[in-house]
Amino acid sequence: MNVRKLKDALCYLRMVTTADDLALQRILNRPKRGVGNKTMDLIVETARARNTTMYEVLKDTLYLVARC
Secondary structure, eight states: OOHHHHHHHHHHHHHHHSOOHHHHHHHHTSSOOOOOHHHHHHHHHHHHHHTSOHHHHHHHHHHHHHHO
């Protein structure tokens, strides 16, 4: 197993145990998922404004989109 795969696996495990923003940033685009810099910046800014984690922002957004 190469270092990149090991780091990716560890990030997934960190997300299972806690809402880790750094881990989330790493796994959002590995493999490529089309999350660009503007979208990532928006998620980060929203999380800071709400004083919450990036995971909570994404979870809330997905919930709202699913209800529409």
